[in-house]
Amino acid sequence: MRGRDFEGFYRKIILILYLFFIDTQVVLCVSSECAARREGLRLARLANSSLTCNDGSPAGFYFRRGSNSQHWVVYLEGGGYCWDEASCAARWRRRPGLMSSARWPRARRPPALLSADPTANPLWHASNHVLLPYCSSDMWAGTRLTAVNGSFIFAGRLIVRSVLADLLRLGLAGRLLLVGSSAGGAGVMLNADAIRRALRPHGVRVAAIADSGWFLDRPAKGRRSFSTDAVARLGHSYWRGSPPTSCVREFSERPWLCYFGYRLYPYIRTPLFVFQYLFDSAQLTAEGVRAPRTRAQWDDVHQTGAALRSSLKTVRSTFAPACIAHGALARPEWLAINVSGVTLPQAISCWERRLERGTRERARCAPRRLIERCSWPQCNGSCPRLRDPRTGEEVALAALLQSFGLDVRGAAAAMGLDARQLARMSRAELLPLLAPHT
DSSP: OOHHHHHHHHHHHHHHHHHHHHHHHHHHTTSHHHHHHHHTEEEEEOSOTTOBOTTSOBOEEEEEOOSOTTEEEEEEOOOOOOOSHHHHHHHHHHOGGGTOOTTOOSEEOOOGGGOSOTTTOTTTTTSEEEEEOOOSOSTTOOOBOSOGGGSOOBOHHHHHHHHHHHHHHTTOOSEEEEEEETHHHHHHHHHHHHHHHHHGGGTOEEEEEEESOOOOOOOOOTTOSOOHHHHHHHHHHHHTOOOOHHHHHHTTTOGGGGGSHHHHGGGOOSOEEEEOOTEEHHHHHHTTOOSOOSHHHHHHHHHHHHHHHHHTTTOSSEEEOOOEEOOOTTSGGGGTOEETTEEHHHHHHHHHHHHHHGGGGGGGSOOSEEEOSOOSTTOSTTSOOOBOTTTOOBOOHHHHHHHTTOOHHHHHHHTTOOHHHHHHSOHHHHHHHHGGGO
16 A cells, blocks of 8 residues: 555544544433533532441432522432341342442432423522432431441431531531432431521521322231331331431330321421322332222222321321322422422422512412312323333223223213223323213
8 A cells, every 4th residue: 555545544544433432422421420420410428437328338418519509409319218137138139229339420310309400490400409319228217327236227317417517518508408209208307307406507497398208107908017107116126216306205105106297297397398199109009009900909099098188188388199109309200290280390489489488479379288189099180100010001091990990981971972982082181071070
């Protein structure tokens, strides 16, 4: 090959390699890790290194500084819990990522409520964002710093307090919004007052949102060996749990009852917004109702829904759609969920404005209490889609309604429709028609 030809060939090779490198970079930059770097939730280890996850690995938090230096959103992750040696051993086998920080990445893509994108997070995109990964398996309530029988550590409550101390060093000021989902939602209710008292001397105002952490101590059904009450009793002892003393004084002989939102709520002084699906799937699972298909199982679902509805009667600020689902604020669909035409972001925005400006916002804002009026599951068109657990396919609404006792044929006749025509209707078409007949 002549010199000039070789030079041209060499340049082509360099160009191809360069383009390949650029393409590779583009591919890498659409990966979750690269997206997390761009979003900027960075891992920070606790200054108090003695506080650890279940397995003794160091605890920590993810942090991003926003443009609004006076507003902080602190999110407690959920993920269930374990309550004795056997359940914790099973959790370690199945979900070690919820008990250890060994594989925590240096950066994480944020959940919806911590997104910096105003279209995904219209309320708090400019806030300082703090994510507390859940690795203590104790509803953020444990204080046991020594491994039980050589097993695990439970330091959730102490981790929360240590993170606050670190945030003060990072400039925490203004208002702190404590939010949590599932076990994190329970953790919000268990820790909100202690956080408010700890931050009051620093001039930081605290408010809280509990997302799907409003569990009930209802008896288990079928073959389930442990009731939710028994699980809370075992966990309270195993974690060396520390619920709020104001509640413990009331239930001195059964302090584990303070892990249930409706029992704890009267003793919470921090402004609290409660989001709760009326047919919470985690509550149903805890009661042993996993995949309802028969009329009797649907009767159990209705009983749970009625109990959840009743338990929310005294809650001042609540948003409760009639859906079979669990957890909302960490998911993109939180923007669309609505009750009586009011979306969840609108309801929370009104609640926050009331905290800032008092009752003058009442006339221009959504009601404080938005609880679905209809009493059957999935009657709300904004509910997350229900899927068959065996196939993963979406369950047709007409079939769903028929399975828990609605006379679909009679409803069709009342509307002047053929039953087969009604069964083929889409969810969007069917809901407005059925609502008057259910």
